[in-house]
Amino acid sequence: MRRALVTGISGQDGSYLAERLLADGVEVHALHHPSEARDRPRPAYCPDEVVLHIGDLTDHKAVGGLVRELAPDEIYNLAAVSSVARSWQEPELVEAVNATAALALMDAALRAQQRTGAPVRFVQASSAEIFGQPEQSPQDEQTPVRPVNPYGAAKARAHAGIAEHRERGLHAVSAILYNHESPRRPAQFVTRKITSTVAAIARKRADRLVLGNLEARRDWGWAPDYVDALVRAARADLAQDFVVATGVAHSVRDFVSAAFARAGVDDWARYVSVDSDLVRPVDAVELRGDATLAHDVLGWTPTVGFTELVARMVDADLASS
Structure with missing residues (x-):
């Protein structure tokens, strides 16, 4: 073994x-x-x-x-x-x-x-x-x-x-x-902060999501x-x-929008505010990867897209909220 x-x-x-x-x-x-x-x-x-x-x-x-x-x-x-x-x-x-x-x-x-x-x-x-x-x-x-x-x-x-x-x-x-990301991501990470707070807002247990740079883009x-x-x-x-990597980048704003949409909350912007203290001293504008080598050599390819990923995280937080 x-x-x-x-x-x-x-x-x-x-x-x-x-x-x-x-x-x-x-x-x-x-x-x-x-x-x-x-x-x-x-x-x-x-x-x-x-x-x-x-x-x-x-x-x-x-x-x-x-x-x-x-x-x-x-x-x-x-x-x-x-x-x-x-x-x-x-x-x-x-x-x-x-x-x-x-x-x-x-x-x-x-x-x-x-x-x-x-x-x-x-x-x-x-x-x-x-x-x-x-x-x-x-x-x-x-x-x-x-x-x-x-x-x-x-x-x-x-x-x-x-x-x-x-x-x-x-x-x-x-x-x-x-x-x-996944539902197992700890709550201090921005993605889980987003999905857990959105779930709480949908359940009327919170009224505000505070974030840093909404324009930061990630794969x-x-x-x-x-x-x-x-x-x-x-x-x-x-x-x-x-x-x-997936080869596709989205902004934090995109993540927020997808999370609120999954939770069935309209007009999400009124629930979100930006705190300058949460903005990193230096934040990469866009990190997007080319996984061609992993695909060609390892036969690897991602199976879950961005919208489905966000949906799974929101669903898990709704179920536990």
């Missing part, structure tokens, strides 16, 4: 990935941060079959020991401080988790491979934020890496580390993930589709980097 180690199990991608790997007959182990374990011994949506290991990704020695003990066939590094806004407030933490710890995990994977002689397949969850303010749209694997915020800068360092470890013989993949996809791309990349014959 193949064995996988997943970091970031408490996030939406971690839970979907665990479900996918288990369905494939893989033995799944996951790193569960001590602070999260105190509040919730098993993360939300985490299947019971997943073997949890309490640990901090920034404890390089302990994590290296876990990799040595498990000798996994596949490692998926999804753990990250995932808020761009928070990266401006805590850049040192973001660097430690998103860059330094990721590089240390790659080193541990390579050492495990060298020690046992068995190949280890490593997938790093990267981000479109590594491209910053791109001069071209859509972006692909050849687009210059020019991050404009601490989150993107840390992810860019881990992205570069993947190429270095690939040169050293590790089957290392950087999956450059564009925005992807939004369905999280389980993106997890499928991670697994395909891990098991591809050749290790290389892949942009994972």
Whole structure:
């Protein structure tokens, strides 16, 4: 039986990935941060079959020991401080988790491979934020890496580390993930903030949705589709980097409009206000990905479009409100 180690199990991608790997007959182990374990011994949506290991990704020695003990066939590094806004407030933490710890995990994977002689397949969850303010749209694997915020800068360092470890013989993949959403997205993210607040407004339990830049444009996809791309990349014959995206960008305004429409609320503009404090210091105007390589090499294609994605999130929040 193949064995996988997943970091970031408490996030939406971690839970979907665990479900996918288990369905494939893989033995799944996951790193569960001590602070999260105190509040919730098993993360939300985490299947019971997943073997949890309490640990901090920034404890390089302990994590290296876990990799040595498990000798996994596949490692998926999804753990990250995932808020761009928070990266401006805590850049040192973001660097430690998103860059330094990721590089240390790659080193541990390579050492495990060298020690046992068995190949280890490593997938790093990267981000479109590594491209910053791109001069071209859509972006692909050849687009210059020019991050404009601490989150993107840390992810860019881990992205570069993947190429270095690939040169050293590790089957290392950087999956450059564009925005992807689901009802499992935590409430502090703008998409869940939108859908949960819209549901509350529809239920007459709220009267205002406060947002930042309504014109920011993103390429939004369905999280389980993106997890499928991670697994395909891990098991591809050749290790290389892949942009994972739908190729279609929408504005935050579009997302808001679609959410209110799904909830059956007319004249949505009267419920929405903009708070300048919520606008990022630097916000990429449009990030839109070209996933041609993932399509051609991995046979990957998104299955859920923008309108359906928003509808599924709104429906889930209406059902729970």
